[in-house]
Amino acid sequence: MRRFPAFDPPEYVSWRPDQALARTFRERVEHDPARRAIVAELTRDDHRGLYAGLVRARLHDIQLKRWVRTGVISKAWLGTGEEATTVGPVHALVRGRDIVAPMIRNAAACIEFGVPLADMFRAYLGSADSPSGGRDLHVGDFERGVLQPISHVADVVPVIAGLALAFKLKAEPRVALTWIGDGSTKTGTAHEGTNFAAVQKVPAIFIVQNNQVALGTRVEQHHLPGGFDDWAAGYGIWGASFDGNNVLDAFAATRIAADRCRAGAGPALLVAETFRMGGHATHDEREARETFPASQFEEWGQRDPIGQYEGYLLGLGWTAGELTEVEDEVTGEVERAAESAAHSRDSMPAGESALGGVYAK
Ligand SMILES: Cc1ncc(C[n+]2csc(CCOP(=O)(O)OP(=O)(O)O)c2C)c(N)n1
Numbered sequence: 310m311r312r313f314p315a316f317d318p319p320e321y322v323s324w325r326p327d328q329a330l331a332r333t334f335r336e337r338v339e340h341d342p343a344r345r346a347i348v349a350e351l352t353r354d355d356h357r358g359l360y361a362g363l364v365r366a367r368l369h370d371i372q373l374k375r376w377v378r379t380g381v382i383s384k385a386w387l388g389t390g391e392e393a394t395t396v397g398p399v400h401a402l403v404r405g406r407d408i409v410a411p412m413i414r415n416a417a418a419c420i421e422f423g424v425p426l427a428d429m430f431r432a433y434l435g436s437a438d439s440p441s442g443g444r445d446l447h448v449g450d451f452e453r454g455v456l457q458p459i460s461h462v463a464d465v466v467p468v469i470a471g472l473a474l475a476f477k478l479k480a481e482p483r484v485a486l487t488w489i490g491d492g493s494t495k496t497g498t499a500h501e502g503t504n505f506a507a508v509q510k511v512p513a514i515f516i517v518q519n520n521q522v523a524l525g526t527r528v529e530q531h532h533l534p535g536g537f538d539d540w541a542a543g544y545g546i547w548g549a550s551f552d553g554n555n556v557l558d559a560f561a562a563t564r565i566a567a568d569r570c571r572a573g574a575g576p577a578l579l580v581a582e583t584f585r586m587g588g589h590a591t592h593d594e595r596e597a598r599e600t601f602p603a604s605q606f607e608e609w610g611q612r613d614p615i616g617q618y619e620g621y622l623l624g625l626g627w628t629a630g631e632l633t634e635v636e637d638e639v640t641g642e643v644e645r646a647a648e649s650a651a652h653s654r655d656s657m658p659a660g661e662s663a664l665g666g667v668y669a670k
C-alpha cells in the first residue's frame with residue numbers, strides 16, 4: 310500500500326520485502342497441517358476481505374493521526390503494526406453470531422464487525438451523534454456483536470467469560486472473544502475471568518496480545534523470561550500461539566480455537582507476539598522511541614503485517630494493480646467516512662442528555 314512519510318512509522322516509509330522473512334511468513338502457516346488446511350481453503354474473496362481489513366485498519370489510524378496533527382482532536386490510540394492480531398481473528402469468527410470485546414488497540418474489530426467508520430471517527434469527536442452520545446471514545450455496538458469496552462483494562466475478560474457461559478447454557482453455537490494486552494495480563498480480573506472460563510468450560514477465546522510494552526514499561530520489566538507460552542497450561546486449558554504480524558496465522562489459529570469452542574471443548578488462550586510501532590497514544594511517540602533501541606523498531610518494521618501479506622498475495626498470483634484497486638476502494642471509504650463525521654464536529658451533546666442511558670428508567 311501507499312506509504313505516508315508524515316503519518317507512517319519511519320520504518321514503513323520505504324518498506325522493501327525481505328526474502329527470508331517472506332519465507333518465514335509462508336512457512337509459519339504451512340508448518341502446521343491444521344492451519345495449512347484452513348489457509349488452503351481461503352477463497353480469493355476471503356483474501357480480499359483480509360487484505361481490505363488490514364488496509365482499512367491502517368488508514369483509520371492514519372486518518373486519526375491527520376486529525377491530531379491538524380488539531381481536530383487532541384490524541385488517538387492506534388494499533389499500527391498490530392493490525393493482523395485483530396483482523397485475522399475477527400475474520401475467523403462468524404459476524405452477526407459471535408461476540409468480540411475489543412480493547413483500544415483493536416478498533417479494527419469494531420470496523421470488521423460492521424460498525425460504520427464514520428461512527429468510529431465520531432466517537433473521537435465526542436459528538437452528540439457518536440455511538441455513546443459523546444460519553445466515551447470506546448466503541449461498541451452489541452447489536453453487531455461488539456461489546457463496548459471500558460477503559461479499565463481486562464475488565465471485559467470476566468464479562469466475556471459470562472457471555473460465553475450464557476452461550477453454553479443456551480446451547481448456542483456461539484463464541485466470545487477478547488484480547489488481553491501483555492500488561493493487562495497482570496490484573497486480577499484477567500486471572501479471575503480466565504479461570505472462571507476454564508472451570509466452566511465455556512466457549513471463550515482469550516488472545517494475549519503481547520506488543521512488548523504496557524504504557525512505557527517494556528515486557529521484560531513486568532514479565533519473567535519465557536513469554537506467555539505456558540499460560541494456557543497454567544489454567545488447564547487449550548492454548549496455542551500465532552505470529553501477531555501474520556494475518557493468515559492469526560486467522561487459522563483462531564478458527565481452530567473457535568471450532569473447538571463450538572464443539573464444546575472449552576476455552577482457548579492464544580498468544581500473539583507483535584509490536585507497538587508507535588506510542589501508547591499519539592502524545593508519547595517520542596518517549597516510545599526512547600523506550601526501545603532503534604534496531605527493535607527496524608526489525609519489527611520489516612515485519613509490517615500489510616507489506617508481508619502483500620508479498621504473500623503477489624506470490625499467489627495477485628497483481629500489484631489488484632492490490633491497488635482494493636486500497637483505492639478502502640481509501641475512498643475512509644475518506645468519505647471522515648468527511649461525513651467532520652460534519653458532526655459542532656454537534657456537542659446537550660447537558661441534559663448526561664443522565665440518558667445511565668439508569669434503566
Ligand atoms: C485496571 C487498569 N489499570 C491501569 C490502567 C491504565 N492503563 C491504561 S493502558 C495501560 C497499559 C496497558 O498495556 P497492555 O495491556 O500491554 O496494552 P497495550 O496498551 O500495550 O495495548 C494501563 C496501565 C487502566 N486503564 N486500567
Ligand SMILES: [Mg+2]
Nearest residue numbers: 490491522523
Ligand atoms: Mg502491551
